[in-house]
Amino acid sequence: MDADKIFLLIGGLLCTFLYIILTIYIGCTRSNDITIRQVKRLAKKTNKKKDTNMVMNTEQLVESQP
DSSP: OOHHHHHHHHHHHHHHHHHHHHHHHHHHHHHHHHHHHHHHHHHHHHHHHHHHHHHHHHHHHHHHOO
16 A cells, blocks of 8 residues: 555545534534523413413402402
């Protein structure tokens, strides 16, 4: 084997190794962003439910007062 072939082999392996690491890293960071978005959506939904409950409670209080 020539030195050129060895150099190309090492370079190719290094590139594939870097590519695998980058894809795993990007995949992990993207999935974390999605979970944060889901948490924010859930928080918005629960806040809306609380708001509607508060409105219903105030309506009941107004109706119950003589």
